[in-house]
Amino acid sequence: MKFSFKGLLVAAAGVAAFALSPASAYEGQSAMTKPGAFIGASAGMPPPGVYMFNQVFTYQANLAGPGVNSALGGAKAGVQAAVDIQGFIFVPGWTFLGATYDALIVQPFIMSSVGEPVNAQASGMFNTYFVPVELTWKLGTSGFVVKSGLGFYAPTGTQQGPLGLSNQGSPFWTFQPELAISYLANGWNLTAFFYGEFNTANSVDNYTNGDIFHVDFTATKTIGKWTFGPVGYYVAQVSNDSCPVGVCTAMHGASVTPGGVILGNAQRYEVLALGGLVGYDFGPASLSVWATQEVYAKASNSAAYAADPSLIARGSTVLATLSYRLWGPEEPPKAPMFHK
Numbered sequence: 610m611k612f613s614f615k616g617l618l619v620a621a622a623g624v625a626a627f628a629l630s631p632a633s634a635y636e637g638q639s640a641m642t643k644p645g646a647f648i649g650a651s652a653g654m655p656p657p658g659v660y661m662f663n664q665v666f667t668y669q670a671n672l673a674g675p676g677v678n679s680a681l682g683g684a685k686a687g688v689q690a691a692v693d694i695q696g697f698i699f700v701p702g703w704t705f706l707g708a709t710y711d712a713l714i715v716q717p718f719i720m721s722s723v724g725e726p727v728n729a730q731a732s733g734m735f736n737t738y739f740v741p742v743e744l745t746w747k748l749g750t751s752g753f754v755v756k757s758g759l760g761f762y763a764p765t766g767t768q769q770g771p772l773g774l775s776n777q778g779s780p781f782w783t784f785q786p787e788l789a790i791s792y793l794a795n796g797w798n799l800t801a802f803f804y805g806e807f808n809t810a811n812s813v814d815n816y817t818n819g820d821i822f823h824v825d826f827t828a829t830k831t832i833g834k835w836t837f838g839p840v841g842y843y844v845a846q847v848s849n850d851s852c853p854v855g856v857c858t859a860m861h862g863a864s865v866t867p868g869g870v871i872l873g874n875a876q877r878y879e880v881l882a883l884g885g886l887v888g889y890d891f892g893p894a895s896l897s898v899w900a901t902q903e904v905y906a907k908a909s910n911s912a913a914y915a916a917d918p919s920l921i922a923r924g925s926t927v928l929a930t931l932s933y934r935l936w937g938p939e940e941p942p943k944a945p946m947f948h949k
Contacts, residue, residue: 640806640821640823640846644823644880645825645842645882645926647804648899648928649798651798651800652745652754652755652790653798654709655934658937659698660932661932661933663695664696664929665691666692667691667692667927668690669688669925670922671688674908676875676908677920679918686726688722688724690722692720693719695715697935708744709744713739713743715737716737718734719731721777733767734767735767735777735778737766739760742759743758753793763782764778765778766778772811772813772814773813779811780811781811781812781817783808785806786804786807787802787804788803789801796830797828797829798827798836799827800828802824802827803823806821816850817850818850819851821844821847825840825842826840826841828840835887838885841884844880845877845878850876857869872910872912872918875909875921876912878909880923882902882903882926884900885899894931896931898930900925900927901925902924903923
């Protein structure tokens with residue numbers, strides 16, 4: 610049985626947001642969802658049942674952007690992350706407005722670090738990701754499928770430090786609407802997966818991270834039990850961070866602009882990555898591995914007075930997903946057990 614499983618990867622990009630000041634280590638952080646989270650996924654829906662996926666990935670990068678010279682003195686600061694993710698997908702077989710319904714929950718655990726001269730490490734539980742509603746429409750027999758949904762990160766992760774941001778958890782909510790458009794026919798999975806991130810204010814200092822836009826691309830072909838093809842992603846911050854000036858100045862001092870932006874953070878950035886995916890269907894479970902290299906990365910802060918200190922990570926990701934069905938309604942009930 611073949612399924613189109615969603616790879617919901619989270620948070621390695623956030624390690625790029627370590628700043629030079631411990632007091633603002635994660636403020637203005639990068640995307641909550643790991644760029645490329647939906648690589649290999651599609652708008653398709655598996656049969657009714659309960660599914661589970663396990664994911665592990667590593668992200669190896671260096672800090673890039675104008676801040677490498679202006680803030681790091683030209684130092685080559687390495688960025689590393691190791692992530693383990695457990696996720697469940699619930700497909701009850703319900704329909705609504707002609708669409709099939711599903712829901713899911715995902716819990717990541719992360720170890721990350723940034724090398725000298727930043728020299729910061731963190732290890733803990735990331736915010737839990739919930740998707741209470743996803744709806745999938747098949748457009749006749751054309752092979753085209755559309756999926757729309759709304760997910761959110763709850764502030765359940767490990768929080769430490771004066772701003773609650775010195776570990777992997779974050780003291781704010783993130784809402785993530787999504788739209789996937791797929792062509793699924795003759796073994797092809799041609800998918801563009803669009804999603805955004807909209808954050809509430811940090812409950813400690815009222816700093817609000819800017820809006821993030823993602824698009825993940827998959828163009829794979831399945832032949833027999835094998836799946837392979839090119840993949841990629843693009844991510845960009847499309848609005849500036851914001852904060853009540855009085856609150857931010859009290860928390861961050863002179864590093865805050867009159868508009869409530871921390872000078873040491875990238876306010877706009879964009880990253881483009883290209884790579885490939887290979888997968889194998891074992892029957893009871895399927896395994897896929899994809900790897901990408903970020904070929905373009907840019908960061909900037911137009912509010913910076915003199916030298917722009919903006920930083921963004923640029924590197925490579927290798928990710929493996931094992932996905933399988935835990936239960937299906939068509940499975941016969943087990944015979945009762947009797948004991949004397």
